[in-house]
Every structure is written in structure tokens, then in C-alpha cells.
Amino acid sequence: MRRDAPARPVQQHEHNLALVARLAARAGPVSRAWLAQQSGLTKSTVTQLTGELVEGGLLRELGTGRAGGPGRPATLLELNALGPAAIGLQVEADHVAGCLTDLTGRVRDRAIRRAGDLRGEPGLAVRAAEPVLRRLLNTALSTDSVVAGIAVGLPGRVSRTGTVTSAGLGWQGTDLARLLGTRLAVLGGSGIPVTVRASARLAALAEAWFGGEQDAEVLVCVSGEQGLGAGILLDGTVLEGARGAAGDIGHVRVRASGGEPCECGAAGCLDTVAGQTALLRAAGVTEPARSRLAAGEGPLPALVREGERRAVTATRRAGTALGGALGGLASALDPDVIVLGGYLAGLGPRFAEWVGAALGQRCPGFAPSVRVRLSRLPADIVARAAAATVTRGLVDDPARWLAE
Amino acid sequence: MRRDAPARPVQQHEHNLALVARLAARAGPVSRAWLAQQSGLTKSTVTQLTGELVEGGLLRELGTGRAGGPGRPATLLELNALGPAAIGLQVEADHVAGCLTDLTGRVRDRAIRRAGDLRGEPGLAVRAAEPVLRRLLNTALSTDSVVAGIAVGLPGRVSRTGTVTSAGLGWQGTDLARLLGTRLAVLGGSGIPVTVRASARLAALAEAWFGGEQDAEVLVCVSGEQGLGAGILLDGTVLEGARGAAGDIGHVRVRASGGEPCECGAAGCLDTVAGQTALLRAAGVTEPARSRLAAGEGPLPALVREGERRAVTATRRAGTALGGALGGLASALDPDVIVLGGYLAGLGPRFAEWVGAALGQRCPGFAPSVRVRLSRLPADIVARAAAATVTRGLVDDPARWLAE
DNA sequence: TCCTTTTGTTCGTCCAGTAGACTATTTAAG
DNA sequence: CTTAAATAGTCTACTGGACGAACAAAAGGA
Incomplete structure (x- = not known):
């Protein structure tokens, strides 16, 4: 039941920010009026909220769209493809694949590192991930995008504390997020949050999101x-x-x-x-x-x-x-x-x-x-889904991102 | 995904009412100060919210409790056992059992009607339920309690629209809620909402709530x-x-x-x-x-x-x-x-x-x-769990009840 | 008796969403 | 071309509801 959760009062503003962000993310370019109608908020509130989201780089104005009928044409809003990006990694027994995606989930760059056998020592996988990460971080840097997070998918079970146990990789209680985190500091990506997930679950999310x-x-x-x-x-x-x-x-x-x-x-x-x-x-x-x-x-x-x-x-x-x-x-x-x-x-x-x-x-x-x-879906979909967990996280809780 | 749900902005007040009501329900007699601390709301807000809940008959003041140490002793609040009540029915192939419970989930009265065989025509079960309902409604009346709802548990599958298909009872697409609703009018219980649930699910809830x-x-x-x-x-x-x-x-x-x-x-x-x-x-x-x-x-x-x-x-x-x-x-x-x-x-x-x-x-x-x-748990636990779904519904969404 | 501690209320403040007037920009009709 | 209708978005005043601090109430302890 886990009811002893942090029972805190709702943050109305947070919730409404997320509501508007999610609607905009799902429905592609939309007008403020449409958002107001769908969300049940008033137009003025939507103006306020979208203002914050544009300010924070999550949404962008797309110029005025064509008017279908009479009336003033809408200024369309959509997820800001130049806003924060995300990196997804997919660790398998014989390779590490990765991709960089923008907020909309579109892949901006890919990288892969094949290796004979990554099973056994977790350091092997971390070393194989390094060139992949370096390339993707560089791509992000070159387009002036902040990397909001890195998510890793791998075969195995991930405990609540984030430690990995994987028969396929021969790991037991590995804290991959910490290992990658220290490596990231060298690559100029220190401070980027790393999360680890079971690839079976990411594959399921991928079917829902892209399949x-x-x-x-x-x-x-x-x-x-x-x-x-x-x-x-x-x-x-x-x-x-x-x-x-x-x-x-x-x-x-x-x-x-x-x-x-x-x-x-x-x-x-x-x-x-x-x-x-x-x-x-x-x-x-x-x-x-x-x-x-x-x-x-x-x-x-x-x-x-x-x-x-x-x-x-x-x-x-x-x-x-x-x-x-x-x-x-x-x-x-x-x-x-x-x-x-x-x-x-x-x-x-x-x-x-x-x-x-x-x-x-x-x-x-x-x-x-x-x-x-x-x-x-293609073979490297887990990497894309991993990256998407990060960008979806931004859309689902924009307030945290806006607070920087 | 069913995301096209009624995406409406949070009603902060509703949510906080439910938060306070749930905390009070779970923890037994508690003070306002304790509620404030647990909920993260301020004391003044809790005073306001508990005021509404007491006014609406869901909570009641229990007089001042003993002071454990120095300081003013608390006035304790708890679920109002004299407030709205609920009826739970359990329909089986050879009997209909029922109970009347108060808000706390305590059974105030029971009734059972055995029958040779209720399988086949749904009217048989409705007729068997009638004396059970009459007794429980009378008990509620005699203690001046409003019956907030009636929930029925039965073996079988309940569709989203509430129709029942049950091999055990020989029913197919039966709208039991409607049948009971018309019968209720005769018994002086018209307007009481009736819900129908699969007893397997109620039994599971019973283990969580009472087991x-x-x-x-x-x-x-x-x-x-x-x-x-x-x-x-x-x-x-x-x-x-x-x-x-x-x-x-x-x-x-x-x-x-x-x-x-x-x-x-x-x-x-x-x-x-x-x-x-x-x-x-x-x-x-x-x-x-x-x-x-x-x-x-x-x-x-x-x-x-x-x-x-x-x-x-x-x-x-x-x-x-x-x-x-x-x-x-x-x-x-x-x-x-x-x-x-x-x-x-x-x-x-x-x-x-x-x-x-x-x-x-x-x-x-x-x-x-x-x-x-x-x-x-005893054999008639499904009836008790059914009743509890109603009272839990009141505690989980007190605003609807307060709106009468 | 008086101080400390804790409870609960009151009152003023402030945040954030609402309502609706108002402006802007389009199409359609005269 | 002018004007009306329709729609988008902004602005301002209003209001609901939570917050914070001060205060009254009711204990225990020195």
C-alpha cells in the first residue's frame, strides 16, 4: 500500500504546468486556446503557464498558423526541439548503443561500440560506454543543448535503490549509476543525473510510445x-x-x-x-x-x-x-x-x-x-526509450526543470 | 493509456479535504496539530478543513484527550460513527448476506437470507435480497443514519458499465444495480446509489483492509x-x-x-x-x-x-x-x-x-x-468489504459528500 | 504564582486561477 | 471597400484558499 508516502498537499501550479506541458507534447503544435479548452483552465492561466514553459526552454512558439475559418489565427506552441536533450544507453552483452534525443523524442545522433564480451566486470561496460557518451555529449554541446539526464537500459533486474543484478551481464548488486557518474566527470558531463532501468520495461514503454x-x-x-x-x-x-x-x-x-x-x-x-x-x-x-x-x-x-x-x-x-x-x-x-x-x-x-x-x-x-x-521497432529501441524516459520526465514534471 | 481522461485542473481544496479525512480515518483519534504535521498543511488550514468535515458529519470531536506532558491537551477527532452508513450485500448461489456498517467500517447489523437455489433468473436474487435490505435499512433508520450507498459483491465478472456476467449465478449481462434500484424505491431507499463488484476483488480488498x-x-x-x-x-x-x-x-x-x-x-x-x-x-x-x-x-x-x-x-x-x-x-x-x-x-x-x-x-x-x-476472515467478509468500499469512498472523496 | 509548552483560532497576507472586458487578426457578407 | 462575425490572446480586477504570525487556552513544573 505504501500509504505512508510523503503525503504533501498538492502543488496546484506544478500540476497545472505539467498538465499543459503534457497536452502540448502529445498533440503536437497547438494553440493556447486549444490548451485552455482541453485542460479546463482559463485562457489567461494558460497564457501564464505557457509563458513559464517557453521561458524555461521547454516549449517554443512556432509563429502564427494558418487560419482554417474566420477568426484570428493561432500562434502555435510545440515542444522545443532546441531545448534540453537526453541521452539513452543500451548495454548488451556484446555492445553498448546510445542515442541523443531532443525533447520531442527525435533522435539527433547515434553511437555504438561493439565489444567482444562485456560480461563479468562492470568496468568493461563502463569503458565501452565512454566513447559513446563522449560522442553524444559532444553532439549536444555542438548544438548548444543541455543534457538533462542519462538513462541506461540493460538486461537484468534493477532494485529500488538502483543497483543492478543481471545474469546476462554477470553483475550482482552493481551501482552502475555511480560508476557512470564518476566517469562522466572526466567527460565534462558531471552533474548530469543517471538512471538505470531494466530493458524489458523500456521495451514495453517503447511499444506504447513508438510502437x-x-x-x-x-x-x-x-x-x-x-x-x-x-x-x-x-x-x-x-x-x-x-x-x-x-x-x-x-x-x-x-x-x-x-x-x-x-x-x-x-x-x-x-x-x-x-x-x-x-x-x-x-x-x-x-x-x-x-x-x-x-x-x-x-x-x-x-x-x-x-x-x-x-x-x-x-x-x-x-x-x-x-x-x-x-x-x-x-x-x-x-x-x-x-x-x-x-x-x-x-x-x-x-x-x-x-x-x-x-x-x-x-x-x-x-x-x-x-x-x-x-x-x-528496431534493435536499438531500448536506447531510444531510455532517452525518452528522461524527456518524458521533463514534460511530466516541468516545475522541477524550471527551478533549474 | 486512457489519457484522454477528463484532464481537469486539480481542485486543491478537494484534495486537501481528502488528505485530512484519510489521515484521520487511518490513525484513529487524532488532534488537529497532528493532522497538520502529517499532512504538511498548516494548523489554520487543518482547522478550516476539519471544520467542514465535522459540519458534514464525517468527523466528530471526541472531547479533549489526556495531556501526556506539558501543554494544552488536544481535542481529538475521529470518524463519526453516527454519520453516514453503508450497506454491503453478498450474493451467492444459495444465499444473500448483508451488513450495515458505519463510517469506521464497524458492522452495526447483519442479515442473511438462505434460499434453495438462486441461479438462473436474476429476479430470484433480487427477491432474496429484499428482506435483507429491508432489515438493514430499518436499522439505519432507527439510529438516524443516512445510508450513503449500497455495494453488492457477487461471483462473476462486472463490466465497465456495471452489467454482470456470472457462470456461478447463470447471469449474462444483468444490470443488477438497476434491478435493485427499482426495488429500493419500494423499500423507502430510493436514490441510494448501488454499485456492483466482483467478489474476488472485494475479497482481495478485505485482506488488505481487515486481514x-x-x-x-x-x-x-x-x-x-x-x-x-x-x-x-x-x-x-x-x-x-x-x-x-x-x-x-x-x-x-x-x-x-x-x-x-x-x-x-x-x-x-x-x-x-x-x-x-x-x-x-x-x-x-x-x-x-x-x-x-x-x-x-x-x-x-x-x-x-x-x-x-x-x-x-x-x-x-x-x-x-x-x-x-x-x-x-x-x-x-x-x-x-x-x-x-x-x-x-x-x-x-x-x-x-x-x-x-x-x-x-x-x-x-x-x-x-x-x-x-x-x-x-469469516465467510461473509465480502459483504463487509462491499460496505467498506462505500465508506472508503466517502473518506477518499469527502467533497462530493459535503456537497450533498 | 509564574513560566514553559503545546493546542487551536483569528486575522491579515499572498499566490494563483477566474471572469470578463478588451485588443488583434482573420473570414465572410453586404 | 466596409462592416460584421468569429476566434486568439492579453490585461486587470476579483476571489478562493492556503500560509504565517500572533494570540488565547489549557495544561505541567518550578
Whole structure:
């Protein structure tokens, strides 16, 4: 219940600033009159509030728009693309990707650093992130943009205090934000706040923000590179769970008896059937494909398309196992849609059908109403989503930014 | 996302009224000074707000309390037990129970109407509810209390528009609120708002409110009389799902192949193994036990305790099936606690162990951290929880009540 | 008795949103 | 071209409601 929260009286002004900022952000260029009508505030109040937001660099005036009918044409407002920017990083086992976005969420620059193997010592990832960060910070500097924050997405679980435990990276209780923070000082970015998030959750947010699922009340996004994890969105808010483990479905048992042993100590886990390494091995694909790029462009989907027996069987088994595991989740959450992301998105449409069929097998009542589909977002979407958490934070609480 | 909600500016006064009312409700008799300190409002503001709440009959002054140390002793405030009351009804297949509670949630009167079989025509349930309502309304009248609302809990699904679909009662798209509303006019209770809720969700709220689980961030309560359903609470808020079906686990398939046919058309559903009728039959108990009273005081738990083979086997199978189904739910939600309510609570502690063991079998990662236990609440708790939704509604939004 | 401490009220202040008049800028009609 | 209607945005006075400080009330302790 956590009701002992800082029960403080509402700050009306803060709230109304955020209300106006959110409306302007969502609806693109809009007039003050429209904002007033939508928000329920008066025109004068909107004038006041938008004044503060323009002053603070979050909104900008776009000149007068065309008049559709009679009446004075509106001066349009929109998010200020030249205002504060954000950096998103995506740490995977074999590379670090990053992007710089403006307030609207548009990518201004990208960078990627491939590495053989970043697993083990967290310092490896920090070192790999350094050139990425340097480039993006420089790009921001060259366009005179302040970087309002850096957000990192990685496979694993992030505790409430921000420490990371990741089987995929071999980390345990790593305070990545602190490590990156000290590194940032060297790069001339000291003081920029760093946040860390589980990539499964960022992938789910990405589907809602960039994947056309903004209307889904309950969205589940299964993704992962090594192990599988699900991000769950309820009305656009990430479900965390009591210990931050909500959606950790990688170690649900999908083999009734026996099954391959898993890193986690048990056997027959979902990861041992539908995890990337396991799937490639079962399909007889020897090439060490680790990122989604490799899976999506690699041989597996092609083999499945061509009907190669071993590949089809392994992929269908993976889909069936995943669908069965998702059955319990679906009956608990009653989702609108289940999106298959990460390397799963590269497995082709038949995979989604297999997942959907197994889901229907396990809980027939839900199957007809739940959409199961592949993600259409690119492989580095987690970095973009991470950056978007920062810019959305600015829009959702402009007062903090305006206070500088 | 449902963001197109009535985005209206905050009503600061409304919010602060609710803040003060909630604090007073939770902490029992308190002084104005304490409220000011806790809420972050000033003493003068609290004086103003509590004045309105006392005026409106929601709070009452309790006289000056003892002074612990030096200083003027406080005049204590608490929820006004003589203020508005609420009626909760619990409709089951063979009876209608009801209670009248005051603002504090204390039961002032109870009533129950047993009937042979209320399934089929909704009018049967309405007629059975009539004497219950008459008695409770009379009790309220005799103590000069206004009934602020009536809430009904029943097994089944309640759509967003309030219509009920219940396999257990044989209803489909029934607008019970309207039916009861017209009946209420006859009983001199016209105008009292009626709401209808799924009893699984009310049972979950009951565990949070009366069952000692007020601190659980994620609470799952499995309950049911005929079919099983789970109520899910996230930070005290009921999870609804995209179609209002969140937690409907009764028709998750728990038999890989075959399994008994279910009412729903499929086969091998959880209800066919762990539902009450199925369980009693499998255990060889012929007596037609329908309500939890019958199961809890009936022969089954005794037989299990004594180790009668057929009863033990059937109950263990039911527990194993339920635990397996809850595995997927647990990995999705990462709950603090799973409470077994309804007739399951009468199956004894070994049942909970079986459920927990099967849960651990299915997802080992979660098992150690999730408590699985039986409900300690009485059989008619749904009625009390229903009434409490009404009184909590008053405390959570006192402004609406004060506006009369 | 008087001082200290804490409660609760009163009164004046001030912030921020409201109401509505007023100006600005367009289209459409005469 | 002139004028009316429509719409956008600003300005000023007003008001609701929270705040702050001073003060009265009611204790305990020296």
C-alpha cells in the first residue's frame, strides 16, 4: 500500500504546468486556446503557464498558423526541439548503443561500440560506454543543448535503490549509476543525473510510445537477448512488483519433468527452451549470434521460412513454451496485446502464431481477445526509450526543470 | 493509456479535504496539530478543513484527550460513527448476506437470507435480497443514519458499465444495480446509489483492509465458491485488466491433455480440478456443500486431517493444480502474498502448503519470497468489504459528500 | 504564582486561477 | 471597400484558499 508516502498537499501550479506541458507534447503544435479548452483552465492561466514553459526552454512558439475559418489565427506552441536533450544507453552483452534525443523524442545522433564480451566486470561496460557518451555529449554541446539526464537500459533486474543484478551481464548488486557518474566527470558531463532501468520495461514503454500501442490499457512486451523478460504496462505505467521482479518469466518452468539444466540452478526453465542461445543450439545453428541483429538477419528465420525441419521444430517448441508461460500471465493481467520484442521479433510471423496458439491452448477464454504480435521497432529501441524516459520526465514534471 | 481522461485542473481544496479525512480515518483519534504535521498543511488550514468535515458529519470531536506532558491537551477527532452508513450485500448461489456498517467500517447489523437455489433468473436474487435490505435499512433508520450507498459483491465478472456476467449465478449481462434500484424505491431507499463488484476483488480488498495485509504492495487473493477467481491489488488498487477480466484464472488449463470437460466448453480447466463441486466429488464427499460454511465445517477438512486417502489425494491434486496456475501469475506480478480465501480457506493449512509447493515447482525463483497462506476472515467478509468500499469512498472523496 | 509548552483560532497576507472586458487578426457578407 | 462575425490572446480586477504570525487556552513544573 505504501500509504505512508510523503503525503504533501498538492502543488496546484506544478500540476497545472505539467498538465499543459503534457497536452502540448502529445498533440503536437497547438494553440493556447486549444490548451485552455482541453485542460479546463482559463485562457489567461494558460497564457501564464505557457509563458513559464517557453521561458524555461521547454516549449517554443512556432509563429502564427494558418487560419482554417474566420477568426484570428493561432500562434502555435510545440515542444522545443532546441531545448534540453537526453541521452539513452543500451548495454548488451556484446555492445553498448546510445542515442541523443531532443525533447520531442527525435533522435539527433547515434553511437555504438561493439565489444567482444562485456560480461563479468562492470568496468568493461563502463569503458565501452565512454566513447559513446563522449560522442553524444559532444553532439549536444555542438548544438548548444543541455543534457538533462542519462538513462541506461540493460538486461537484468534493477532494485529500488538502483543497483543492478543481471545474469546476462554477470553483475550482482552493481551501482552502475555511480560508476557512470564518476566517469562522466572526466567527460565534462558531471552533474548530469543517471538512471538505470531494466530493458524489458523500456521495451514495453517503447511499444506504447513508438510502437503504436498508446491506447493499450494493459500491454505486455516480452523481450530479451539472452534471457527472456516481460515488461508490463498498466495505463502506461510500468508494473514493478513487490521486489521489482514483475515480468521475470525467464525461469518459469515449462518442462513438466526433466528439461535442460538452467544457469539459475533449476531445470526446464523457459530460458532453456526459448532463450536465444538455447534456441540457436536446438535449431542446429552453430554461429554465435548474440544480438537481435544477428538473430533477425541471421540464418534462423530464413531456415524457418524455408521449412528446414530442425529449425522449425526448435522454433515451434520455443513458441509453444513461451505461449504456455504467457497463459498464466494473460489470465492474471487480461492484456490488450502481447508484443514479442528483442531477438524474438526476428523470428518471423509464424513464431507469433505459435505463441498465440499455445496461449489459446492454455487459457482459451483469453486467447480470442489478446493480440499477439511481433515488435516492429528496431534493435536499438531500448536506447531510444531510455532517452525518452528522461524527456518524458521533463514534460511530466516541468516545475522541477524550471527551478533549474 | 486512457489519457484522454477528463484532464481537469486539480481542485486543491478537494484534495486537501481528502488528505485530512484519510489521515484521520487511518490513525484513529487524532488532534488537529497532528493532522497538520502529517499532512504538511498548516494548523489554520487543518482547522478550516476539519471544520467542514465535522459540519458534514464525517468527523466528530471526541472531547479533549489526556495531556501526556506539558501543554494544552488536544481535542481529538475521529470518524463519526453516527454519520453516514453503508450497506454491503453478498450474493451467492444459495444465499444473500448483508451488513450495515458505519463510517469506521464497524458492522452495526447483519442479515442473511438462505434460499434453495438462486441461479438462473436474476429476479430470484433480487427477491432474496429484499428482506435483507429491508432489515438493514430499518436499522439505519432507527439510529438516524443516512445510508450513503449500497455495494453488492457477487461471483462473476462486472463490466465497465456495471452489467454482470456470472457462470456461478447463470447471469449474462444483468444490470443488477438497476434491478435493485427499482426495488429500493419500494423499500423507502430510493436514490441510494448501488454499485456492483466482483467478489474476488472485494475479497482481495478485505485482506488488505481487515486481514492484516495493509502493507502488501502486490496482493493476490484467490477465492470463490463455485469457480475460482483471483483479486489482485497493486498498492491497494484493484487491477481490472483491459476487459475487466484480470485474475480470472478459473479456466486456465491445468491438465496437459484430456481432463474433465468444463462448463466453459474447454476441458482440463482449473475449475474442474480445484473448483468446489469438482473437488467434493473427487474427494468422494457426496453431501451437496455449496457455501464455504459447508466446506469449512463440512467433512472434507476433517477427512484430510485424518488422512483419508481419497480426500487427501483430491485436495492435494487441487492444490497442485492451483499452485501451478498461480506460478504464471506470480512471475508476472511478483506478489508479496497470495491469500487463499472463499471455500479454499476451509481446506486447512496442508492445502496452502501444497499450493506453495506447486508454486515453487513452477517458478522456483519466486517461491521463497511469496507468502502463501489461508484467509483468516469469516465467510461473509465480502459483504463487509462491499460496505467498506462505500465508506472508503466517502473518506477518499469527502467533497462530493459535503456537497450533498 | 509564574513560566514553559503545546493546542487551536483569528486575522491579515499572498499566490494563483477566474471572469470578463478588451485588443488583434482573420473570414465572410453586404 | 466596409462592416460584421468569429476566434486568439492579453490585461486587470476579483476571489478562493492556503500560509504565517500572533494570540488565547489549557495544561505541567518550578
